[in-house]
Amino acid sequence: MKKKFIYFSVVLLAANTSCKKYLEHLPDNRTELNSPxxxxxxxxxxxxxxxYxxxxxxxxxxxxxxxxxxxDISNANAYMYKDVTDNQQDSPEYYWNACYAAIAAANHALEACNTAENPADYQAQKGEALVARAxxxxxxxxxxxxxxxxxxxSSDxxxxxxxxxxxxxxxxYERKTVAYVYEMIEKDLQEGLPLLVDQKYAAPRYHFTxxxxxxxxxxxxxYKKEYTKVVEYASQVFTTSNITTLLRPWNTTYLTYxxxxxxxxxxxxxxxxxxxLGETPSWWGRYYYSVRYGMTSAIRDEIFGSNVTGGTWAFRNHIYTAxxxxxxxxxxxxxxxxxxxxxxxxxxxxxxxxxxxEEVLFNKAEANNALNNTNDALTDINSYASTRIVGYNSATHRITETKxxxxxxxxxxxxxxxxxxxDFKRAEYAQEGMRWFDILRHKIVITHSTTEGxxxxxxxxxxxxxxxIPESAELSGVDLNPR
Known part of the structure; x- marks a missing residue:
């Protein structure tokens, strides 16, 4: 399953003339991208x-x-902060290759959109391809x-x-800089988002609506620290004034499951x-609770113990011992x-x-806080808490400056x-990997200990x-990260 290069073409070239007759027959009705x-x-x-x-x-x-x-190699190497040696599913190298495979598909779609005789008919597809590539x-x-x-x-x-x-x-390929990559992401995102048409999707939740x-x-x-824009885009997600109706019902419906x-x-x-939602080949669902380096009773109590509301996390009702x-x-x-x-x-x-x-609400709250709109930030986190605390009562559980x-x-x-x-995000996304992104952004120092001392x-x-970066990417001239 190891891919040798960072990027593969969707179009296969004939290796020799003996394949010509076979290749004259289209193996897939998508080979000619001649329709939206x-x-x-x-x-x-x-x-x-x-x-991830x-x-x-x-x-x-x-x-x-x-x-x-x-x-599990990815679990063990990552816990020890060693470069992961595995290249199979659930490894960083597998994720790297999958991202570039996705980019390959987006680029072929964009080429078809841009060269079509009637490009106006392909605008929705072009929008999805640009946002997916970004x-x-x-x-x-x-x-x-x-x-x-x-x-x-500009130098990283x-x-x-x-x-x-x-x-x-x-x-x-050139790595260029983080600033350049962010500029290109922003360009694709800004161009692609207005072109999206939700009605074009048969299964909307698996596409960029x-x-x-x-x-x-x-x-x-x-991540770019442009907080006014965070609030602007986050507000577009909430089509109702009652945000709580969109949040997961952990302290009501979920309690009965x-x-x-x-x-x-x-x-x-x-x-x-x-x-x-993204479909991913993975064994994480089979092993996420039983790997050697995972949630322990001490970690459980650290994440799901006391919180600023003074109430009890509804998550605790769904932590099972296996x-x-x-x-x-x-x-x-x-x-x-x-x-x-x-x-x-x-x-x-x-x-x-x-x-x-939930993530959109967290991002909006963090941005409001960074802009010193602390009252708005408090409103955001109280909306979240009202769906996560058992028997939530605004009179006793509401988060205030004093609390x-x-x-x-x-x-x-x-x-x-x-x-x-x-802290709320850590509890919300436990065992899903999202905590790592906050650790990166806020440069949180971590200590891992082993039972060997x-x-x-x-x-x-x-x-x-x-x-x-995977060593195989060096074939394409991509420099590895320093160690």
């Missing part, structure tokens, strides 16, 4: 078909060494380059931003909170596809909520609100915060 419908079919593959949860969660402070458990590059630069910093982005190495279909076996694209824009501008029902419901397209020191929140459900009808082997798949309403300052023991309200948001600290400027 065929381009739309291709765009179904313009989203990274790979999972395993290695991102393992890098974070959401895990500890249990001493025993399932042995997203894949954004995830790559976030994981494989230094976090965006306005002071250093980025990742190759690919804008044309590759039609040679090996093509050389207007809401999902606005959620992406809110995340992008949060069994763990099997939770597994079935969490990543469903029918859940209003899920703005964009063996000694294995704690499972039933959000990540595997769908196993057999290689054939009677086969006992196959591939596990997971539906990943790539963008959710924040007392709970965190600080006098700076803005810092207290930020800590509240980060080793202590590994990840400082705020540690080079290991940046994932290593």
């Amino acid at each position: 419908e065929k381009v739309s079919q291709l765009l179904g593959t313009a989203y990274p078909q790979a999972n 949860m395993d290695f991102c969660e393992s890098l974070s402070d959401n895990v500890a060494d249990k001493g025993v458990g399932e042995q 997203y894949a590059h954004f995830m790559l630069v976030t994981l494989f380059s230094k976090v965006y910093d306005p002071a250093t982005a 190495p980025g990742i190759p931003y690919v804008t044309e279909p590759e039609k040679v076996v090996i093509k050389h 207007k809401a999902a694209a606005n959620a992406f824009a809110a995340r992008f501008y949060l 069994t763990y099997r029902e939770m597994w079935a419901e969490y990543a469903k397209a029918s859940q209003p909170a899920n703005l964009l 063996g000694t020191n294995n704690y499972m929140i039933p959000k990540i459900n595997e769908y196993f596809v057999r290689n054939s009808v009677n086969a006992s082997i196959g591939v596990g798949y997971i539906m990943v909520p790539l963008f959710t309403v 924040i300052k007392n709970f965190y023991g600080i006098s700076d309200l803005q810092e207290g609100i930020l800590q509240t948001i980060l 080793d202590v590994i600290e990840l400082g705020e400027n540690d080079l290991r915060r940046v994932l290593q």
